[in-house]
Amino acid sequence: MKGNCTTFLATEIIRELMDDLDLIGNPRLVRLNPAVPWKTRGNGSLVMRFGRGFGERRLIGMIDGRELYCYDDCSDDSADVGSLMPRLERLVERYHEDDADPGLLISFERSDPSFYRRGLTEFLSRDVIDEEISRIGAHTFTIGCGRGLIGALCGLAWIPDDITFELLAYRMPGRWGTKRDVDPESIRRMDSAFPSTFNSWEEREHKVAMVPSTPCPVLYGLRGDSMEDLIPASEMIISEDIYRWVIFLTNQGTDDHIIREYQSLRPNASYLVRGTVCGYARHIEHSHVFIDVDTHYGTVTCGAYEPSKEFRLVFDHLIPGDEVEVMGEFRESPATLNTEKIHVVSLAPLMEKVSNPLCPECGRRMDSVGRGKGYRCRRCHTRADSAVCEERMRWILPGWYEPPTAARRHLSKPLKRMGLEQPCEFLRCVRQ
Ligand code: ZN
Numbered sequence: 001m002k003g004n005c006t007t008f009l010a011t012e013i014i015r016e017l018m019d020d021l022d023l024i025g026n027p028r029l030v031r032l033n034p035a036v037p038w039k040t041r042g043n044g045s046l047v048m049r050f051g052r053g054f055g056e057r058r059l060i061g062m063i064d065g066r067e068l069y070c071y072d073d074c075s076d077d078s079a080d081v082g083s084l085m086p087r088l089e090r091l092v093e094r095y096h097e098d099d100a101d102p103g104l105l106i107s108f109e110r111s112d113p114s115f116y117r118r119g120l121t122e123f124l125s126r127d128v129i130d131e132e133i134s135r136i137g138a139h140t141f142t143i144g145c146g147r148g149l150i151g152a153l154c155g156l157a158w159i160p161d162d163i164t165f166e167l168l169a170y171r172m173p174g175r176w177g178t179k180r181d182v183d184p185e186s187i188r189r190m191d192s193a194f195p196s197t198f199n200s201w202e203e204r205e206h207k208v209a210m211v212p213s214t215p216c217p218v219l220y221g222l223r224g225d226s227m228e229d230l231i232p233a234s235e236m237i238i239s240e241d242i243y244r245w246v247i248f249l250t251n252q253g254t255d256d257h258i259i260r261e262y263q264s265l266r267p268n269a270s271y272l273v274r275g276t277v278c279g280y281a282r283h284i285e286h287s288h289v290f291i292d293v294d295t296h297y298g299t300v301t302c303g304a305y306e307p308s309k310e311f312r313l314v315f316d317h318l319i320p321g322d323e324v325e326v327m328g329e330f331r332e333s334p335a336t337l338n339t340e341k342i343h344v345v346s347l348a349p350l351m352e353k354v355s356n357p358l359c360p361e362c363g364r365r366m367d368s369v370g371r372g373k374g375y376r377c378r379r380c381h382t383r384a385d386s387a388v389c390e391e392r393m394r395w396i397l398p399g400w401y402e403p404p405t406a407a408r409r410h411l412s413k414p415l416k417r418m419g420l421e422q423p424c425e426f427l428r429c430v431r432q
Pocket residue numbers: 359360361362363364377378379380381382
């Protein structure tokens with residue numbers, strides 16, 4: 001199994017425990033540093049809290065025909081970890097991703113909140129993690145090198161601030177690996193009926209964005225700002241039979257991975273960089289586009305790559321002197337900011353020469369002395385430095401620009417969530 005299976009493993013754990021314990025709050029899908037070189041797809045961590053629930057309960061899923069609820073609060077009962085561990089180990093062994101090194105962590109105490117930030121912006125080593133694991137007295141189970149424990153500990157440290165939800169629907173086990181049957185038109189209708197959802201539909205391309213193409217058990221992931229909207233929204237989607245669905249609380253679409261204040265740029269972390277464009281776009285192999293930006297930290301090369309499609313045209317329309325803010329992951333070699341989003345703050349005037357200047361004495365056109373050397377009247381010997389220029393129209397407007405949904409990072413905050421729209425679109429001018 002590949003792709004989003006860790007979330008399926010989470011639903012297996014819930015099913016295993018739902019007769020004995022209550023879920024306290026939604027299960028959490030916490031995305032961590034997208035720059036990690038080992039690709040457990042999407043670098044996500046699953047965190048669930050179990051106990052004896054009381055207070056209000058909310059419907060958050062359906063597992064094997066049974067309604068799944070979560071409670072707002074729980075009593076102080078302490079579960080017996082000794083009997084819990086072997087039941088969960090069996091599930092991790094069965095459902096973990098083949099190429100991952102999963103880690104399971106059970107703790108009565110939360111890890112220090114600083115580990116959330118570090119998990120988003122650093123590569124942590126096991127040493128650092130192990131120290132914190134023993135400090136909070138967590139029980140662990142690992143397979144392979146157990147790298148998964150790093151994510152587990154950092155996910156556990158998340159104190160939600162900006163939040164979103166994802167309703168993940170899973171396929172009947174007999175259909176895993178086959179082509180998914182989902183009606184695109186029903187997704188388009190759902191997308192316009194529920195503005196609190198995002199990343200479901202790509203209006204520019206008229207394409208579904210919420211259905212994965214990996215052979216994993218996920219049928220679709222419906223993301224949104226409002227948990228209440230997700231259930232009626234999912235009911236609008238016409239699809240093959242759904243085996244299970246669960247609503248996760250996530251940090252997806254929050255830009256939590258972006259570092260906004262810093263002394264210097266470190267590789268493999270993601271930043272907001274402000275500066276002035278200091279060159280024209282350069283194209284490499286006709287598909288990747290780069291532009292240099294003069295910043296407080298020196299010149300930073302920003303890249304927009306082939307999968308970001310028409311987003312690359314933003315770079316083509318920039319000229320030296322434009323003020324921009326760029327968000328993206330900083331890569332070491334070559335030193336490049338992998339652009340996730342760009343804010344064109346202000347545009348420099350684009351001047352174009354229309355004629356040589358007129359001589360102030362005789363009124364004739366002056367001649368060019370040579371490239372960059374100005375102009376001169378042959379008769380009166382008067383001089384002028386610059387030609388007669390006119391300001392030309394810029395084919396871009398100030399504002400925020402983002403790649404199409406399919407090319408976005410899980411953590412990238414969509415403009416829709418920022419209450420913004422792109423000031424202009426570059427439809428039908430996509431370079432091959
Ligand atoms: Zn003259």
